[in-house]
Amino acid sequence: MRPKELQCIITFHTTTEAMQLEQAAKTVGFGGRIIPVPREITAGCGLAWRDSIDARAALIDMMMEQKLSYDKIVELII
Amino acid sequence: MIYLDNAATSLYKPEAVAEAVFRALHSVGNSGRGAHDASLQSGRIMLQTRSLLSELFKVGDPSRVVFTSNATESLNIAILGLLQPGDHCITSAMEHNSVLRPLYLLESLGLELTILPISEKGCMDLAEIEKAIKPNTKAIVVTHASNVTGNVNDIDGIGELCKKNNLRLILDASQTAGILPIDMKKMNLAALCCSGHKGLMGPQGTGVLALGEGVMPVVQKTGGTGVDSFSHTMPTELPEALEAGTQNIHGLAGLLEACKYNKEYGQEKIYQKSMLLARTFIRGVKALPGVTLYGDYEAALRVPVVALNLRDIASGELSDELFTRFGIATRAGVHCAPLLHEDYHTAGQGMVRFSFSHFNSEQEVEKAITALRLLEEEYR
Incomplete structure (x- = not known):
């Protein structure tokens, strides 16, 4: 198993929001990826964006600039 | 065979449409049901298709492009979800049963329905529509073009009337999507309903419901969305609020290529x-x-x-x-x-x-x- 570390996690209301963020983040060049939403956040299903903690501020800027919707941004050791 | 039944469905399609469906059948998973690449690829196809449709119809936001199985389902969601007993609705004698039957169903529950006759020009008369508006009128449901005569309604004019009288305009664009320009904002549309397999030349089993800003029909179909599974209700956000269950992703892969063809050709x-x-x-x-x-x-x-x-x-x-x-x-x-x-x-x-x-x-x-x-x- 990969060692756990502090990560920036973004959750969404819908899969469409997740796909929109993935598309935008990849275009800009973020290194994160889509993961199943961690159970620490919700036991329900869904997708989340996982990225390095250093990327948090830039991700927020990008989401605001591009008016991308999301549910929550949390920092989590996973 | 000489196929002259394109108003029923397109038979000749861009080659890329069939190839995309074939590829999707062998490669894509279920959108939103996993973070593996097969599932994500499916979600990417859906987002790209929504984005191109949003651009084509000037929706303003891909999230307001909802996928359905056909224009009939889109019209059912819009009509049954935006009107209620006691409301008054105006429609025309030009309409297809996909408009008339949901309206008749609502009429049997107490909707007040006015069906305007066809003008000499084969379409709806703006002055007649204006005369039919009452204090409880909530919506006009109308076809963009007749599926029989090919005559086109003045949707810009009807949209202006709707704006002036604060009415919702629900458009059946089954015969025009992919053929005539449609601008949701300019036409003041609350809902644009069409199939993906006629003028757009995508596969059968694909339909589109594009919604205006702030327009949210009452949800009638509920089920799995891949998100927030312990909730007893559907998500409130579009488009998934209206997309319960597995979508026709193989068909949408074809519709994506059809939209690209429409744009490029x-x-x-x-x-x-x-x-x-x-x-x-x-x-x-x-x-x-x-x-x-x-x-x-x-x-x-x-x-x-x-x-x-x-x-x-x-x-x-x-x-x-x-x-x-x-x-x-x-x-x-x-x-x-x-x-x-x-x-x-x-x-x-x-x-x-x-x-x-x-x-x-x-x-x-x-x-x-x-x-x-x-x-x-x-x-x-």
Whole structure:
């Protein structure tokens, strides 16, 4: 198993929001990826964006600039 | 076969559409049901398709493009989800049963319904609509173009009326999506309903419901979305709020390529070429004795759909002769538009509908005219 570390996690209301963020983040060049939403956040299903903690501020800027919707941004050791 | 039934569905499609469906059948998973690549690829296809449709119809936000199985489902969601008993709604005798039947269902529950007759120009009369507006009028539900005569309603004008009177405009764009320009904002549309397999030339089983800003129909279909599974209710956010269950992703992969084709080849070219064929056909058949053409077949703006009768020959019989002897596929009967046929006094005879694609050729049109000429001589 990969060692756990502090990560920036973004959750969404819908899969469409997740796909929109993935598309935008990849275009800009973020290194994160889509993961199943961690159970620490919700036991329900869904997708989340996982990225390095250093990327948090830039991700927020990008989401605001591009008016991308999301549910929550949390920092989590996973 | 000479396929002239494009108003029912497109038979000739861009090659990339079929290839995309084939590829998707072998490669994509279920959107939103996992973070593995098969599932994500499916989600990416859906997002790209929403984005291109949003651009095509000037929706303003891909999240307001909802996928359905066909235009009928889109119309059911919009009509049943935006109107309620006690409301008044205006529609026209031009409509298809996909509009009329949801409205009749609501009428049986207490909706007040006004059905306006068809004008001499084969479409809705703006002054008549304005006269029909009442204090409890909530919506106008109307087709962009008749699936029988090809006549086009003035949606810009109806949209202005709706704006002025604070009404919702629900548009059935089954015969125009992919053929005529549609601008949701400019037309003031609350809901745009269309199929993906007619003018857009995507696969059957794909439909689109695009919603105006702030428009949210009452959810009628609930189920899995892949998100927030312990919740007893659907997500409140579009588009998934209206997309319960597994979507037709294989079909949407084809629709994506169809949208790319529309953009790259050019909708205007698609329209001009198909209309050139329709006008050639009209010129050829209107000179034949015994032929009756319906609607305003010389209107400057129309879609490539032409309906006719030959003397008093039953439309089914004529259509069958055209197919069995000449290999020409047309559509007979009343085309799920009962009120239009009552208006034109053709409920018994029906009409034979010829509908053209830009993939048809002038030679095919000439063969259809020749076939009608021969049949006319035989039936004298």
